[in-house]
Amino acid sequence: MFDAIASFWQLHAPVLSVLLPAFTAVGMLLLGDPSGLAEQGGGHGSARVRWRRNLAMASVLLGLFMAVQLVQRAAGGELLVYQLGEWPAPFGIVLVLDRLSALMVLLTYAVAVPALWYATGGWDMRGRHFHALFQFQLMGLCGAFLTGDLFNLFVFFEVLLIASYALLLHGQGRERFRMGVHYVVLNLTASGLFLIGLAMVYAVTGTLNMADVALRLGGLTGDAALIARAAALVLLAVFGLKAALVPLYFWLPATYAAASAPVAALFAIMTKVGVYSIIRVHWVVFGPQAGEAALAAQGWLLPLALTTSVLGVLGALAAHSMGRMVAYLTVSSVGTILAGVGLFTPATLSAALYYTLHSTVVIAGLFLLVELMASQRGEALDRLRPAVAVREPVLLGLMMIFGAASVAGLPPLPGFLGKLMVLESASGLPAQAWVWSVVLVVGFLSIVGLARAGVIVFWHVETHEAVGAASGSSVKLLSAVWAFMLVTVAMAVLASPVKRYTDAAAAQLADQAAYVRAVLGPDAASQPTTRPYDGAVPAPTPKEHP
Template identity: 65%
Template sequence: MNWVDLSWFFQPWFFQHMAVLPVLLPALTAVALLLLGDHGGDSHGGHGHHKLLWARRIGMASAALGLFLAVFLVMRAAQGELITYRLGDWPAPFGIILLVDRLGAMMLLLSACVALPVLWYATGGWDAHGRYFHALFQFQLMGLNGAFVTGDLFNLFVFFEVLLIASYVLMVHGQGAERFRVGLHYVVLNLAASALFLIGLALIYAKTGTLNMADLALRVPAVAAPDAAVLQVAAMLLLVVFGFKAALMPLAMWLPATYAASSPPVAALFAIMTKVGVYAIVRVHGVVFGDSGGASAFAVAPILLPLALATSVLAVLGALAAKTLARLVAWLTVVSVGTVLAGLGLYGSAAWGAAFYYMLNSTLVIAALFLLAELVAAQRGDADGQLVPAAPVAQPTLLGLMMLLAAASAAGLPPLPGFIGKLMLLEAASSHAWAPLVWTVLLLVGFFTLLGLARAGSILFWHVRQDLPANVSAGGSPKLVRATCSLLGASVLLSLAAAPIQRYTQAAAVQLSDRAAYAAAVLGAFGEPGSQPTTRPYLEPSQPVPLQEVKQ
């Protein structure tokens, strides 16, 4: 092969393999990092330091390549193509199917946009505080990416477990009594949620004979009572599981303590983890058990919307009562989840598209705030991140401006993307029966978010103690500052490119309702994309498939 000729890169057979690369790349990188060996937490000379340098180079190169792959997949998905990949060449629904659509590609890109700056930040010293940080980071990315591209529920469970196992160790990275205490709660609660997940999957498989999501979208409407009641119970169990992962009230009380106790780069990476639960709710309860689910349709809308609004209200009250900046940001993570789920609870492509746009910005801003919280805390001496007057920080102008930008976007002030996302949500809710309540909650939550961050900023930067000596630190490392600014810059880009991104998120929402297209791509003859489905060609979303015809 002529190595100068790169035309092979643009061949259709190569494109087909692109769907598996976001999973393979971090997996192979993690294995390579394990083979490299552990630096033993030694960042000061010696053989361990040499290993750490190579681990940083390999991890950063892999994260950068992952970002390139995500951009490429978004460009392909933007054309409306459903990219499928059959592991082992087994046809669906019997084999493992990976699927990349507009929403999946967008989530891959969001994950990569968070991962690269966070890993860059961690190379400033946090990765030397524990063992195998870079390998665990890559396994976490493998689980995240796998959850966003899997085409069946069982492998969604598998990738959930991969990212959770990695998160268990990352959560206690750097050690400390507080991290071990909340880490134990985190592990126990997630194991209980995983058990419920398996029970729900068993009930679904018992009544439909499949866990492939495209296949379920066809089979679930054909299940009649009384079996449909079993599917509704399974849907409720899965809502509990996904609600716990997404931090939906009253299942979110574990999150603030867990995220606040984690090391800053780990907490920033965890900002994307709650979105995995949101993503699963969209896939399962929005599509499979949505309004086209026939007798098995699970009426999640009357439950999801009030729970989402309650989540935002309770979380913003928690943010106002927070005594540390990290805890405040952790509560804002729950606030953002409630706002996104409120958009999903409104149903309809307009509301879903608005929720997707808002989710992009809130994830980037929350990740940046976790890193910024550590930058500020490191310059306040013994006060650390506590919201009490202390000695002035060494970089008040730089950190203050970064805090102002993040606060304005999180609260939804114009012309930042937080404002655009909330405006889209308010417009989508205008014709809904709950419109007055939705408008009231979203606007008040935005106001109290701004109030909480303004209170924190005034204490951190203005209410300084003159009786304490000024901080003689030279300020945060340029690497740490640039990594944090890159997340804030990505958020600003959402505002500068608001129109095309909005069109993309709206198209992603519309695509989710096209069950016929998913059936054709996933269940088509020989599993080839674009072929006719083996069940029934091009069904309308509201047209159920007779179960006997599905079995054929």
């Protein structure tokens, strides 16, 4: 029996990573809405709530186990192409498992498990269908990381965005609703631009399969090549909005600050979907082999990324609440990641991938920690002004010091290692001075901003008021933050094998020909499987008469 299960898993691993959260979400919907059952008190209602929570946690833990298996399988270097319905690419839908996609799926579940565990402490009962929406979000994330088709990237984007719309409003509140409207409008606009970009790509290549588009771009000339370059820049704008790249970052700080803590923690991976899409499209599809459309984003990405990093940390310095401060640090971290991506060398991309792992985990943990501190500060909540003393100043203070040191990049934590990798990989490149200056200055200003927040929260105490309530100090809620801290420590201890993996992932992404052969077959490089549309109307086929 175990052999049969192992064989089934080996054969269908990519699609099962998408179907697991999808089936779990559908099952949650069929079982009904659990919200409000906890307030019914003991007996049947409480048992049903616990049962649903256990089912949700079992699903994400199984997903985490599956993600680890995907990484182990991808580490060998072989690209696994899964053809849905056994239709060959580019005519059918394919999922492609390589080192990068496997790593991003693992990162998704590494964030999802502690965030969901934190939510089961009470947040999941403050709105309807939390667990179903959470699982749909995971479905969209895993699908976006695994798809080998540009149109299905759009589809999975929409799945995760629709779930995020409802999750953002979870718990209700005027501020969440106000920011939810902005968030929905901006993402609908981006979705429209996404479709325009896809239409432009299809117009000149006749396909949307990533490998097939990459193969066709190299032969484009004249107006077709110009349209392809324009499409690349349109897609950069779309993914830049998702990743919160300047000047399209303004929606993120208020939106993430308004979301509930477990939702904001999960949203820490949302910006990385935009980063992943930039890497996948502009490294694999519009890479150096794309002819006249090659590296269309190169002249734009690095200056925008460095500007994003600087403006993000300045926003954190000026923030009036801890939630906004962490949200701005999210923006700043995206800028550092995309600076490595924008240098367009395998070494800088590898450093950016390592820093992506670190920044996502630390930011997610900080969102949870902020709520723990806010719940003990009385009416001030997370606003950066003097308030009552927190009930657990030593414990929360040490946790904040750890988070601040990680974000700022102090040794020996992985934030320091990630930034050191970025600096070392940029050495000798024309933009070295700019990259070094921005990364070092942003790190220093991050320390200043977090130190300012720590002084206000733990030292500027209104002594005439009582000590803050014990709300939020349960072991269950604290353990979710500890989990993120342990993952951070593990990344520092295992820095060498993780770096070897990211090196191999970057080298694999740079080998566009191997990707094309894996998806389209060994003869694809010499004979494209599709013909680009040239604008001509095909002549009618003569009818045969008996």
